[in-house]
Amino acid sequence: xxxxxxxxxxxxxxxxxxxxxxxxxxxxxxxxxxxxxxxxxxxxxxxxxxxxxxxxxxxxxxxxxxxxxxxxxxxxxxxxxxxxxxxxxxxxxxxxxxxxxxxxxxxxxxxxxxxxxxxxxxxxxxxxxxxxxxxxxxxxxxxxxxxxxxxxxxxxxxxxxxxxxxxxxxxxxxxxxxxxxxxxxxxxxxxxxxxxxxxxxxxxxxxxxxxxxxxxxxxxxxxxxxxxxxxxxxxxxxxxxxxxxxxxxxxxxxxxxxxxxxxxxxxxxxxxxxxxxxxxxxxxxxxx
Amino acid sequence: xxxxxxxxxxxxxxxxxxxxxxxxxxxxxxxxxxxxxxxxxxxxxxxxxxxxxxxxxxxxxxxxxxxxxxxxxxxxxxxxxxxxxxxxxxxxxxxxxxxxxxxxxxxxxxxxxxxxxxxxxxxxxxxxxxxxxxx
Numbered sequence: 001x002x003x004x005x006x007x008x009x010x011x012x013x014x015x016x017x018x019x020x021x022x023x024x025x026x027x028x029x030x031x032x033x034x035x036x037x038x039x040x041x042x043x044x045x046x047x048x049x050x051x052x053x054x055x056x057x058x059x060x061x062x063x064x065x066x067x068x069x070x071x072x073x074x075x076x077x078x079x080x081x082x083x084x085x086x087x088x089x090x091x092x093x094x095x096x097x098x099x100x101x102x103x104x105x106x107x108x109x110x111x112x113x114x115x116x117x118x119x120x121x122x123x124x125x126x127x128x129x130x131x132x133x134x135x136x137x138x139x140x141x142x143x144x145x146x147x148x149x150x151x152x153x154x155x156x157x158x159x160x161x162x163x164x165x166x167x168x169x170x171x172x173x174x175x176x177x178x179x180x181x182x183x184x185x186x187x188x189x190x191x192x193x194x195x196x197x198x199x200x201x202x203x204x205x206x207x208x209x210x211x212x213x214x215x216x217x218x219x220x221x222x223x224x225x226x227x228x229x230x231x232x233x234x235x236x237x238x239x240x241x242x243x244x245x246x247x248x249x250x251x252x253x254x255x256x257x258x259x260x261x262x263x264x265x266x267x268x269x270x271x272x273x274x275x276x277x278x279x280x281x282x283x284x285x286x287x288x
Numbered sequence: 289x290x291x292x293x294x295x296x297x298x299x300x301x302x303x304x305x306x307x308x309x310x311x312x313x314x315x316x317x318x319x320x321x322x323x324x325x326x327x328x329x330x331x332x333x334x335x336x337x338x339x340x341x342x343x344x345x346x347x348x349x350x351x352x353x354x355x356x357x358x359x360x361x362x363x364x365x366x367x368x369x370x371x372x373x374x375x376x377x378x379x380x381x382x383x384x385x386x387x388x389x390x391x392x393x394x395x396x397x398x399x400x401x402x403x404x405x406x407x408x409x410x411x412x413x414x415x416x417x418x419x420x421x422x423x
Contacts, residue, residue: 085391099412099413100408228397
């Protein structure tokens with residue numbers, strides 16, 4: 001039996017070749033998302049602070065590559081891009097929080113009349129006379145203040161009145177309990193903060209930066225969210241108590257600034273804390 | 289002798305009646321699973337709407353209004369898809385709405401910290417932000 005005429009065979013080969021060429025030039029719809037994901041993967045901050053969003057973006061892209069449904073593929077590419085946007089926003093917030101903390105430190109140090117660094121806080125009896133309250137101390141460089149000029153006091157809160165304009169000090173409270181999640185302080189926690197509130201109320205030139213910290217249990221993105229939410233809850237409590245909102249700023253620093261090892265429960269308890277950076281306005285007069 | 293009444297149909301009805309019965313049962317089960325999907329989608333849409341309302345603070349509207357608008361638009365499209373019986377498409381649109389709400393919240397947090405930097409006299413770090421709605 002005769003096969004197809006030669007002209008027909010040649011025409012079929014040409015058509016097949018054109019079809020293959022057309023397929024080869026079709027743009028890969030996944031390529032832009034792949035490139036964005038590769039760029040995000042190369043960013044150490046995104047890998048550190050937005051791991052959950054990055055993982056979700058990766059999962060969506062893998063599923064997009066596997067599905068044959070065009071509508072499903074487009075949806076998954078959309079989700080990939082949005083999760084990458086979320087990751088970028090988280091990192092932006094984190095970097096800005098670090099920068100803000102640095103600015104606060106610089107502002108308190110740069111405008112002091114004498115170059116006095118932060119004062120060391122040894123104890124924080126926020127629950128009144130009970131000296132067994134959980135306390136964490138921060139290192140300071142040195143204290144150049146002459147002992148003769150410092151009124152003797154064992155209570156760090158009462159020493160707030162000794163802050164010069166532009167000076168700051170740090171207080172730390174561990175294991176501040178929150179009700180079912182992170183939105184509200186427990187009654188016991190509120191009573192622990194009462195003394196601080198009294199001090200802030202009596203001295204309007206004092207401002208405070210509330211830092212939320214967590215241990216390393218859970219994802220970094222979640223810890224970031226929880227730490228900020230807890231700092232906001234503390235701020236809300238202080239505002240309810242009569243402290244002006246513009247005197248209080250909040251930051252969530254997640255698990256980044258650990259003060260103890262997260263390998264033990266005791267260390268994790270120390271890391272679950274709220275820190276207060278209390279500073280006196282540069283233009284303020286020190287109360288007499 | 290009276291003829292006994294046959295309980296089982298005779299002739300061609302003997303085959304067709306059971307077949308029709310089976311078809312009715314199948315159609316009925318299809319209807320109930322359709323109702324379940326409709327209820328499930330309805331609940332998801334309500335939850336997604338609540339998420340938009342919760343996220344719609346003044347600060348979020350100011351800093352990420354575009355993302356919130358996109359979330360609301362996706363939800364409207366999801367409702368339309370659900371009404372048309374396209375539940376798969378509706379579920380996709382609901383998840384796209386939710387991711388836009390999350391993005392709006394994340395961008396608002398970042399913007400608020402940047403405002404604090406500006407208030408403290410600093411310059412916020414620049415970060416590329418994609419416009420809402422781009423893919």
